[in-house]
Amino acid sequence: xxxxxxxxxxxxxxxxxxxxxxxxxxxxxxxxxxxxxxxxxxxxxxxxxxxxxxxxxxxxxxxxxxxxxxxxxxxxxxxxxxxxxxxxxxxxxxxxxxxxxxxxxxxxxxxxxxxxxxxxxxxxxxxxxxxxxxxxxxxxxxxxxxxxxxxxxxxxxxxxxxxxxxxxxxxxxxxxxxxxxxxxxxxxxxxxxxxxxxxxxxxxxxxxxxxxxxxxxxxxxxxxxxxxxxxxxxxxxxxxxxxxxxxxxxxxxxxxxxxxxxxxxxxxxxxxxxxxxxxxxxxxxxxxxxxxxxxxxxxxxxxxxxxxxxxxxxxxxxxxxxxxxxxxxxx
Amino acid sequence: xxxxxxxxxxxxxxxxxxxxxxxxxxxxxxxxxxxxxxxxxxxxxxxxxxxxxxxxxxxxxxxxxxxxxxxxxxxxxxxxxxxxxxxxxxxxxxxxxxxxxxxxxxxxxxxxxxxxxxxxxxxxxxxxxxxxxxxxxxxxxxxxxxxxxxxxxxxxxxxxxxxxxxxxxxxxxxxxxxxxxxxxxxxxxxxxxxxxxxxxxxxxxxxxxxxxxxxxxxxxxxxxxxxx
Numbered sequence: 101x102x103x104x105x106x107x108x109x110x111x112x113x114x115x116x117x118x119x120x121x122x123x124x125x126x127x128x129x130x131x132x133x134x135x136x137x138x139x140x141x142x143x144x145x146x147x148x149x150x151x152x153x154x155x156x157x158x159x160x161x162x163x164x165x166x167x168x169x170x171x172x173x174x175x176x177x178x179x180x181x182x183x184x185x186x187x188x189x190x191x192x193x194x195x196x197x198x199x200x201x202x203x204x205x206x207x208x209x210x211x212x213x214x215x216x217x218x219x220x221x222x223x224x225x226x227x228x229x230x231x232x233x234x235x236x237x238x239x240x241x242x243x244x245x246x247x248x249x250x251x252x253x254x255x256x257x258x259x260x261x262x263x264x265x266x267x268x269x270x271x272x273x274x275x276x277x278x279x280x281x282x283x284x285x286x287x288x289x290x291x292x293x294x295x296x297x298x299x300x301x302x303x304x305x306x307x308x309x310x311x312x313x314x315x316x317x318x319x320x321x322x323x324x325x326x327x328x329x330x331x332x333x334x335x336x337x338x339x340x341x342x343x344x345x346x347x348x349x350x351x352x353x354x355x356x357x358x359x360x361x362x363x364x365x366x367x368x369x370x371x372x373x374x375x376x377x378x379x380x381x382x383x384x385x386x387x388x389x390x391x392x393x394x395x396x397x398x399x400x401x402x403x404x405x406x407x408x409x410x411x412x413x414x415x416x417x418x419x420x421x422x423x424x425x426x427x428x429x430x431x
Numbered sequence: 432x433x434x435x436x437x438x439x440x441x442x443x444x445x446x447x448x449x450x451x452x453x454x455x456x457x458x459x460x461x462x463x464x465x466x467x468x469x470x471x472x473x474x475x476x477x478x479x480x481x482x483x484x485x486x487x488x489x490x491x492x493x494x495x496x497x498x499x500x501x502x503x504x505x506x507x508x509x510x511x512x513x514x515x516x517x518x519x520x521x522x523x524x525x526x527x528x529x530x531x532x533x534x535x536x537x538x539x540x541x542x543x544x545x546x547x548x549x550x551x552x553x554x555x556x557x558x559x560x561x562x563x564x565x566x567x568x569x570x571x572x573x574x575x576x577x578x579x580x581x582x583x584x585x586x587x588x589x590x591x592x593x594x595x596x597x598x599x600x601x602x603x604x605x606x607x608x609x610x611x612x613x614x615x616x617x618x619x620x621x622x623x624x625x626x627x628x629x630x631x632x633x634x635x636x637x638x639x640x641x642x643x644x645x646x647x648x649x650x651x652x653x654x655x656x657x658x659x
Contacts, residue, residue: 344487368565376441
């Protein structure tokens with residue numbers, strides 16, 4: 101079974117949860133920008149969490165299916181249609197052979213397909229690393245007429261599709277992880293933990309970081325989000341050595357406009373580190389469009405870990421609940 | 432002797448500061464600590480990133496806690512047996528210097544009131560060590576550049592530096608494994624592939640390796656490029 105890209109949009113790539121374990125060789129983690137959207141979409145089609153999906157930036161994407169398939173969309177403000185009829189995000193959708201799925205608008209929309217996008221594994225992952233030109237589909241962004249193979253659906257995906265088919269429905273009557281959906285907005289407040297150089301900010305800049313509204317600059321990309329609206333300053337110049345960075349690290353380059361590191365970030369950086377956006381709030385950031393507003397609120401490590409563990413428990417419960425729902429077919 | 436600090440790097444990583452101590456270099460201590468962590472395989476550790484004076488440990492908070500890892504790292508550092516890296520032959524990187532391959536060689540020579548030949552001689556005479564890999568897959572930060580070659584970075588970074596370019600940035604020299612933007616002065620280019628995701632060990636260089644450069648001609652460069 102394969103799919104054909106009929107319209108590629110401005111940036112559509114094959115992504116999964118990235119390659120954590122090669123950072124000592126300078127390999128960026130990469131992977132989806134919004135891991136929660138990816139995980140829930142995969143769950144809706146019965147996939148494993150790490151199965152590869154498509155990540156579409158904004159909209160104007162169309163995908164044609166050569167065989168029946170089970171599909172789910174996830175992201176912020178997704179509008180989509182199947183052969184012209186509107187379809188919702190966050191639910192399984194049964195697609196007939198020849199059908200055309202179109203994403204009209206969105207931010208970073210995940211398209212999960214039961215069985216996952218079947219591209220070769222490179223360094224333990226299927227995500228596309230654009231800067232190094234490997235992973236995903238030929239190491240590059242998708243183009244019109246690209247044909248991608250889809251893997252064999254898992255038993256859960258098969259059961260979801262079979263029941264939809266038996267009931268003569270297109271759209272599933274459940275949405276996995278309803279309570280897990282990030283509370284996307286065009287002006288989120290994200291929580292952050294102080295970084296080592298936070299204390300070196302001037303008092304005014306410290307105040308500005310936690311009080312002002314920043315806007316996402318147009319030259320932001322999968323590597324980093326550039327913020328405008330306030331420039332920040334350190335009370336003295338610091339001698340910095342390159343050291344590890346992570347998803348959500350807020351760096352302060354010499355110009356004073358902060359950058360938040362995102363999925364395709366480098367593994368190490370030499371700019372002052374003001375703090376790190378907590379993991380559970382990264383999806384809110386990932387789904388911003390240029391011009392959207394963001395504020396930063398301080399929290400602490402214990403609170404961040406509590407939220408992280410709660411989210412992992414909720415995702416596990418959602419998966420268990422889905423298996424229960426299809427226990428009959430799966431037994 | 433305890434003189435390290437552990438700080439959170441967000442909620443899924445932490446950074447251990449590992450300065451020189453007790454006659455052991457920071458680089459040796461970081462390497463031995465990383466080897467020990469790999470051997471112990473503590474639950475929840477997902478990646479290790481050695482840098483110039485720090486080791487960053489990535490972890491999954493669903494499988495471990497910051498406190499557990501801190502205690503483990505402090506104990507490990509206190510009881511760490513630091514052994515010097517085995518002395519291995521340097522990895523030799525062939526470079527065609529100047530011309531189209533090294534468009535900034537003349538500039539670097541002019542800055543140091545020297546000649547391109549003298550710059551090449553100094554760059555190939557030194558013994559370098561890989562301080563860390565970062566910035567791009569396989570990109571080495573090399574220590575050991577002759578002080579006479581230290582050159583401040585370009586005011587305007589180039590938007591596209593070809594893969595294999597050998598550059599000087601401040602007191603470091605390095606090789607761009609992939610075409611990318613870059614602010615270093617380009618003095619030459621190697622036909623070697625510094626990073627190839629298809630190899631079982633994808634990076635030519637690792638932190639701690641020794642490196643030397645050797646000058647080759649343009650025709651040797653072409654020959655090596657075809658053979659790779």
